[in-house]
Amino acid sequence: MKFIAEKWKKAAYTLTILLSIYIIHILIPVFFNLSVSTTRDMTNSVKIFTYNVQFGSNDATMDLITQVDADIVALQEVTNIIANERALSIAEYASALSYEYVAIPSELNVWDYGLIILSRYNITSTNFITIREDEVLSRGILIAELDINGTLINVINSHLDIPLRYVRRFQHVQSILDIIDYSKPLILLGDFNTPNYLIDISYWSLFSHLQDAWIASGKTPFLGKTWHVCFPFLRIDYIWINHLCTVVKHTADLVWNRSSSDHRGLMVSVTI
Numbered sequence: 001m002k003f004i005a006e007k008w009k010k011a012a013y014t015l016t017i018l019l020s021i022y023i024i025h026i027l028i029p030v031f032f033n034l035s036v037s038t039t040r041d042m043t044n045s046v047k048i049f050t051y052n053v054q055f056g057s058n059d060a061t062m063d064l065i066t067q068v069d070a071d072i073v074a075l076q077e078v079t080n081i082i083a084n085e086r087a088l089s090i091a092e093y094a095s096a097l098s099y100e101y102v103a104i105p106s107e108l109n110v111w112d113y114g115l116i117i118l119s120r121y122n123i124t125s126t127n128f129i130t131i132r133e134d135e136v137l138s139r140g141i142l143i144a145e146l147d148i149n150g151t152l153i154n155v156i157n158s159h160l161d162i163p164l165r166y167v168r169r170f171q172h173v174q175s176i177l178d179i180i181d182y183s184k185p186l187i188l189l190g191d192f193n194t195p196n197y198l199i200d201i202s203y204w205s206l207f208s209h210l211q212d213a214w215i216a217s218g219k220t221p222f223l224g225k226t227w228h229v230c231f232p233f234l235r236i237d238y239i240w241i242n243h244l245c246t247v248v249k250h251t252a253d254l255v256w257n258r259s260s261s262d263h264r265g266l267m268v269s270v271t272i
Contacts, residue, residue, distance in 0.1 A: 038216055040249050044271060046071045046148060047251075048213075048239055050189040051265035052159070056080040057093065060260035065097055068255055068267055071120045072146070073099065074157040076191045078114035094118055102126040102144045115142040115157045115190075122147045131175045132161075132168065139172055141179070151272050153185040153245075160192045160202070169193060173202045177209055185244040185272045186210070191263065195234050196221045210240040213268045217252035226264045229256050237266050246271045 049070035053061050056079045065073055081088040083096065094101035099118035117123075127143040141158040158176060161169040173194075180186060188210060194202045196212075206212075214224045214235075225232030241247065251269035 037243070038218075038247050038249050039271060041271070042248055042251075042269065044149070045248050045251075045269040046272060047267060047269045048072050048074075048187055048189065049265060049267040050074040050076075050157075050191075050237055050239055052076040052191040052237060052261060052263040053078060054261040054263065056082065058082050058260065059084065060257045062093075062097065064255060064257050064260055064265065065118075068265065070267060072155055072187065073097075073116075073118040074155070074189045075116040075118070076114075076157070076159040078103070078116050090116065102142065104128050104140065104142050115140075115159065117142060117144045117155055117157050119144065119146055119155070124152065129179060131172050141176055145184075148272050151185065153187065153272055154181055156180070156186070156188045156190075158188070158190040158192070160190075160194060162193050166200075166202075170202045170205065173205050177205065180209075180242075182242060186240075186242040187245065187270070188240040189238065189266075191237050193236050194238075195236060206238075206240055210242055211245075211247065213239040213241055213247050213270065214252045214266065216241075216247040217268055218250050219252050224252070224254065224266070226254065226266060227262065229258055229262050229264050232264060237263060239266060239268050241270055244272070 047070040049068050053075050055077050062083055081090065081093045090101060090103045097118060099120060100123050101116060101118050102123055103116040104114055123144050124147050125145040128140055130140040132139045139159065139161060141156050144155045146153050146155055160172050194200055196203045215221060221235065224235045226237040227234045248269040248271065253267055254264040255267065256264040
């Protein structure tokens with residue numbers, strides 16, 4: 001009996017430590033975001049949407065984007081586009097959704113991880129920067145400068161390495177942070193494959209430079225799981241902003257369609 005009691009004590013002790021770590025993991029970002037500038041005023045706000053479409057866009061994807069009705073949309077894993085049983089070019093796709101666009105389709109040396117930025121605002125300049133290139137899988141960032149009512153902002157769409165590639169993903173994050181122009185309003189978004197855990201240095205590196213829009217809007221890290229769509233247990237899709245943008249409170253939300261992707265899409269409104 002004494003042996004069993006000792007085992008239960010050790011189990012309870014371990015469980016307490018794990019629970020404490022998890023609570024801290026939730027409270028730390030919430031605490032730091034208490035000083036983040038937010039607003040409840042939706043006037044002149046811009047709705048942002050990021051969505052990993054899982055190897056291509058289909059009718060369900062288009063329906064979801066139409067439903068969200070965002071001003072700026074970032075898509076990842078755009079390998080092909082099928083609508084009404086017909087293959088569409090990216091130009092046709094953007095036109096059907098009434099957006100301007102910039103894209104790095106999958107055939108342009110990023111394997112099956114094509115990136116698209118759709119915008120209702122004028123796109124004044126674009127750039128694609130390769131972060132890592134190899135024979136198996138390349139990674140990069142797609143940058144669009146937008147003119148929002150006379151204010152120039154940078155929108156960066158990216159898709160980072162998978163969670164198991166811890167070091168490569170961190171190097172990717174550092175490359176992004178080195179490239180960022182902090183003198184302009186910035187929206188950095190996409191599939192970061194980065195769980196918001198205490199032990200994940202990629203998340204905390206981003207968090208130390210930018211605002212996690214999900215949390216800044218009033219949500220907690222416990223919520224907002226974006227993968228897998230059916231049984232979500234990881235928050236890996238993010239919208240990050242810099243200090244020149246302001247998150248509109250309580251506008252962060254998730255939307256999904258099981259026929260469209262294995263991810264849930266993330267949206268939030270900001271003012272510039």
